[in-house]
Amino acid sequence: MLALTRKKGESLMINNDIEITVLEIRGDQIKLGVSAPKEVPIYRKEVYTQIQQENKKSAGVENAQALNELFN
Known part of the structure; x- marks a missing residue:
């Protein structure tokens, strides 16, 4: 498992077409946004x-x- 530290607004890329962005951090919850092709x-x-x-x-x-x- 790869463990990364990210701040609000920062992203990580998986392959060339999947982006995961930290949208919000509130207490012990994190809201993530995932941008990927529709077929994924x-x-x-x-x-x-x-x-x-x-x-x-x-x-x-x-x-x-x-x-x-x-x-x-």
């Missing part, structure tokens, strides 16, 4: 984790059995 999905980690769990459920054993029955 951006999620808060807790939302990303939920999506991954739902995808695993959807691809679960029940669906595999249903697909087997459909094609056999």
Whole structure:
């Protein structure tokens, strides 16, 4: 993990097309702005984790059995 120190208004670049800017610092909270191409999905980690769990459920054993029955 790369740890950086940034002040309000400062940015960091990821690759050539993703910019993360510190917009506001208030107590122990930081507001970030992310500028990236539309095709780059951006999620808060807790939302990303939920999506991954739902995808695993959807691809679960029940669906595999249903697909087997459909094609056999």
